[in-house]
Amino acid sequence: DTGVxxxxxxxxxxxxxxxxxxxxxxxxHNRLYWYRQTLGQGxxxxxxxxxEAQLEKSRLLSDRFSAERPKGSFSTLExxxxxxxxxxxxxxxxxxxxxxxxxxxxxxxxxxxx
Amino acid sequence: DQQVKQNSPSLSVQEGRISILNCxxxxxxxxxxxxxxxxxxxxxxxxxxISSIKxxxxxxxxxxxxxxxxxxxxxxxxxxxxxDSAVYFCAASQxxxxxxxxxxxxxxxxxxx
Numbered sequence: 001d002t003g004v005x006x007x008x009x010x011x012x013x014x015x016x017x018x019x020x021x022x023x024x025x026x027x028x029h030n031r032l033y034w035y036r037q038t039l040g041q042g043x044x045x046x047x048x049x050x051x052e053a054q055l056e057k058s059r060l061l062s063d064r065f066s067a068e069r070p071k072g073s074f075s076t077l078e079x080x081x082x083x084x085x086x087x088x089x090x091x092x093x094x095x096x097x098x099x100x101x102x103x104x105x106x107x108x109x110x111x112x113x114x
Numbered sequence: 115d116q117q118v119k120q121n122s123p124s125l126s127v128q129e130g131r132i133s134i135l136n137c138x139x140x141x142x143x144x145x146x147x148x149x150x151x152x153x154x155x156x157x158x159x160x161x162x163x164i165s166s167i168k169x170x171x172x173x174x175x176x177x178x179x180x181x182x183x184x185x186x187x188x189x190x191x192x193x194x195x196x197x198d199s200a201v202y203f204c205a206a207s208q209x210x211x212x213x214x215x216x217x218x219x220x221x222x223x224x225x226x227x
Contacts, residue, residue: 004157006157031213033213033215040219042203042205042218043203056213058214099146102160105160107155107157108157
């Protein structure tokens with residue numbers, strides 16, 4: 001396994017369009033996370049999955065955002081009716097199912113809303 | 115309110131010398147701390163971590179120190195190498211029951227040859 005994989009690496013979309021990102025975690029990792037990073041900031045937590053169950057959601061995750069992990073493997077993050085403020089790097093991470101463990105991040109999807 | 119603070123946006127160090135990156139936190143519930151390194155256009159890469167039951171953890175050239183009473187941790191890199199030039203993020207979690215990481219804003223380290 002080569003690590004966490006995200007697709008696409010870059011996405012440019014017009015305001016109001018919907019976009020969907022995909023994340024493939026490290027295969028033996030049960031936990032999967034989505035973070036968002038904007039310029040000059042550290043990554044900010046969006047949501048967390050334990051297998052297929054979405055267990056935590058940040059208040060940053062507005063109604064326009066939805067994340068799924070249907071079979072407990074890959075995950076998708078969809079943003080509906082994109083706004084310019086959604087422009088950011090969207091990072092996916094995965095980790096083992098145990099306490100005090102590091103999360104491994106993918107290379108991210110850079111979203112630009114024009 | 116920022117719960118994890120990295121007050122130095124940037125740091126320049128000569129090759130071969132020690133780099134010290136600092137991090138402060140305000141949430142006393144944090145009990146696990148991590149450092150990540152990030153190159154431009156890439157995701158963060160895990161570097162080293164420390165549990166709140168320890169005050170030091172060492173891995174090769176990297177050592178993390180934790181001072182719980184001061185709510186402060188630091189990352190020491192010695193000797194610094196040009197390839198260490200990157201943005202370093204401090205992160206913290208509350209351990210069992212909450213799985214999200216809270217990150218600082220990062221410190222950009224430049225190691226000058």
